[in-house]
Amino acid sequence: MNLAVPAVMITAPASGQGKSMVTAALARLHRNAGRKVCVFKHGPDYLDPMVLELASGNPVYQLHPWMTGEDECRWRLAEAAKTADLILIEGAMGLFDGDPSSADLAKLMAIPALPVIDAGGMAQTFGAVALGLASFDPDLAVYQVVANKIGSPRHGDMLREGLPEGVSLLGAVPRDEAMSIPDRHLGLVQPAELENLDQQLNKAAEVLKAAGLDELPKTIPVRAAEPVRPQALLAGVRIAIARDLAFSFIYRANTELLHAMGAELHYFSPLKDAELPAADALWLPGGYPDLHGSALAKNESMGQAIRAFHHSGKPILAECGGLIACMEEFTDKEGVAHSLFGIVRGQATIAKRLQGIGMHSLATKQGELRGHTFHRFTLSTHWAAVAHTQKQAGTGSELVFGDKSLVASLFYSYFPSAPGVVAAIFKGQPLAFSNDEESTP
Structure with a gap:
């Protein structure tokens, strides 16, 4: 062109x-x-x-x-x-x-x-x-x-x-x-x-x-040259995506890639809805769950639905605030503790200063998923990480947790950087991490 x-x-x-x-x-x-x-x-x-x-x-x-x-x-x-x-x-x-x-x-x-x-x-x-x-x-x-x-x-x-x-x-x-x-x-x-x-x-x-x-x-x-159209790696896969004031950090390019790969996208509100839409996979993006801890805790039917989805073995991607919502407990800036979705064992708190900032990538044998981290959260959990992100410049990394088909991290990912990795996550396929670990989230 x-x-x-x-x-x-x-x-x-x-x-x-x-x-x-x-x-x-x-x-x-x-x-x-x-x-x-x-x-x-x-x-x-x-x-x-x-x-x-x-x-x-x-x-x-x-x-x-x-x-x-x-x-x-x-x-x-x-x-x-x-x-x-x-x-x-x-x-x-x-x-x-x-x-x-x-x-x-x-x-x-x-x-x-x-x-x-x-x-x-x-x-x-x-x-x-x-x-x-x-x-x-x-x-x-x-x-x-x-x-x-x-x-x-x-x-x-x-x-x-x-x-x-x-x-x-x-x-x-x-x-x-x-x-x-x-x-x-x-x-x-x-x-x-x-x-x-x-x-x-x-x-x-x-x-x-x-x-x-x-x-x-x-x-x-x-x-510029026209890009190569992505393969239909998610044809017919129904993905439920949390989207409301607590879960709103969604790159437009991410959802467009999911569409281009053939996925069906269904949005819901963890703050207001009682049930999940019918779906094969779940995406809990980042946002401000730390400002809505009380509302999330009170919506017990949604918490039960998300726990049941996880126990069924269906894929879940939880990014930053999505991971926080998956913790057993979250303590907000006023010091009030809230019981959240309870998928990841342990507690999360919000700090006064940034705990993570910078460009990061997650290396897998299916491709390198790039993105960033920007948060004030601290985690206390006995879960062992299945992988770590790598910071583009300087030192530091973010933990990546896995259980059944859950992939959860404080890392935000840019899906078009590695469509094959994204497809594997939402289809619940094993990710082979390149940092000397091979794990099945």
């Missing part, structure tokens, strides 16, 4: 600069102008894409050269370029943070980066920050920057006047309540928990329009 489309990566010198809301507001601004906007998120993130989907009205996918692979990054961008009037990519952390960083992704896709810089408490130093971002890597294109949280029009003028040659100010965004979304320990609050977010996005779009951010970025050429 050979296409061209206006595209830019929204990034920042660090986390907390406001790039997520600027990206969402830009998407809504151009959507309201009648354009089709496709948005992507660099790296592993479940919460930002929820807001970006609401803002743009279109699906949001992850792009990460290591987790999703370079070929998939190129293909997804080219696929979007077929119909999009604008493509936005929200970066992760600071522009040069991580490996691969947002800058690495921008260079891979030949897309310019647009840094959003929190200008609060800065004047001429703003120009020095912009110069550093623009000149640090000569292979990265940075033509413009956005000043966020300015105090006055005069403040914006000072920032514009202090910019280095070759870098211009796209716009200066004032402090405004419309440009703020509440967050909690894992990121933004889920849109389903916020009232009037849709109206807020419209207001935020008007804030950006008034600040001069309504011009389209440069058009870039996009080229």
Whole structure:
């Protein structure tokens, strides 16, 4: 495919600069102008894409050269370029943070980066920050920057006047309540928990329009080969997927792969439903079970149904929060203990600080399943791990537990990285782990 489309990566010198809301507001601004906007998120993130989907009205996918692979990054961008009037990519952390960083992704896709810089408490130093971002890597294109949280029009003028040659100010965004979304320990609050977010996005779009951010970025050429269609490894397999406020961390690409492999997907709510849908396999994804311990404990019929499903020997994949829900007991941040599904022997607690963060992979002889970890949970169990994930950079790993056809870990997996492994999990087939262990979950 050979296409061209206006595209830019929204990034920042660090986390907390406001790039997520600027990206969402830009998407809504151009959507309201009648354009089709496709948005992507660099790296592993479940919460930002929820807001970006609401803002743009279109699906949001992850792009990460290591987790999703370079070929998939190129293909997804080219696929979007077929119909999009604008493509936005929200970066992760600071522009040069991580490996691969947002800058690495921008260079891979030949897309310019647009840094959003929190200008609060800065004047001429703003120009020095912009110069550093623009000149640090000569292979990265940075033509413009956005000043966020300015105090006055005069403040914006000072920032514009202090910019280095070759870098211009796209716009200066004032402090405004419309440009703020509440967050909690894992990121933004889920849109389903916020009232009037849709109206807020419209207001935020008007804030950006008034600040001069309504011009389209440069058009870039996009080229990519069509991917090989996955085999129908899950033809006719019915998979029940937990999805509600407690279980919502689901990559869109994961469910689309399951569909492409022939699976039938049936969603249910462990918070509200009394029974499981008829299914051959069960997926308990991550989310916020730690905020809903009481409701999960009170739904005794669902707990009984999930225990019966496990005892029948049918496959279960429990990821991060899904694993926590499978524990016998969970102690929340108030110190209250809740009896949960009781599949995994032992207790889980939530800590004040992150206990696991980074890109991880699970090596098996059927393929390498890639993903990440990001949690505050600690586990106390006599169960022995059947495998360990491997961290992409640095030290540390996550335990992988298995019992009957259960696979449970605090590791989040990106299914398209290893379709054969995913199919084996949901069909209850033995996984041969490559870390000197061969186990049958």
